[in-house]
Amino acid sequence: MTLARRAIAEGVGTALLLAAVVGSGIMGERLSGGNVAIALLANSLATGFALIALVVAFGPRSGAHFNPVVTVALALRGDVAKRDLGPYLLAQFAGAFLGVIAAHGMFDLALVQSGVRVRTGLAQWWSEFVATFGLVFLVLSLTKKTAGAAPFAVGGYIAAAYWFTASTSFANPAVTLARGFTQTFAGIALDNVVGFVVAQIAGAGAALTVDRMTRAA
Secondary structure, three states, rough: OOHHHHHHHHHHHHHHHHHHHHHHHHHHHOOOOOOOHHHHHHHHHHHHHHHHHHHHHHHHHOOOOOOOHHHHHHHHHHOOHHHHHHHHHHHHHHHHHHHHHHHHOOOOOOOOOOOOOOOOOHHHHHHHHHHHHHHHHHHHHOOOOHHHHHHHHHHHEEEHHHHHHHOOOOHHHHHHHHHHHOOOOOOOOHHHHHHHHHHHHHHHHHOOOOOOOHHOO
């Protein structure tokens, strides 16, 4: 697989992930009759199941990172070539934005919106730190022997993190920015995006540090 083909695969996979995140949020909110818990349950399960399927489909093609901090962490550890960073990150951010547009189109909404859902404050930022730390550490912990469990581990972790974090676990800068362009259930106000992304970068950095401290020589 050439770098261009891998980057295209990474972009398509990220787009499908965002279509699942935003689309299931819209459907869950519409069908839940105002019950936010039911809407979140639908959103979290759909996201987790979609992640399992997407990692299976795109793992052999691009590695199925779908997340800039995962790609950077793997590159810093030497598992991904530094030259891959630019194309991968561009594909992830572009794919995430296109996925939001695709979800809006499926539900006959304005394709581009400005997020208005307030998600800010120390508890939310700490939640993003913890969620991202756990996700990146999980990815860094996977080996050839456990590769078959990767889709289920990643999908299960994200579905669970929807519930044990106050922020509902964005844990992904590309996902966070893209969700700043939807006013739906999964959205975030654009001026809240920076706080989430800073916390995510810090969480990924902490995961990389702990991985280095605890990994066998």
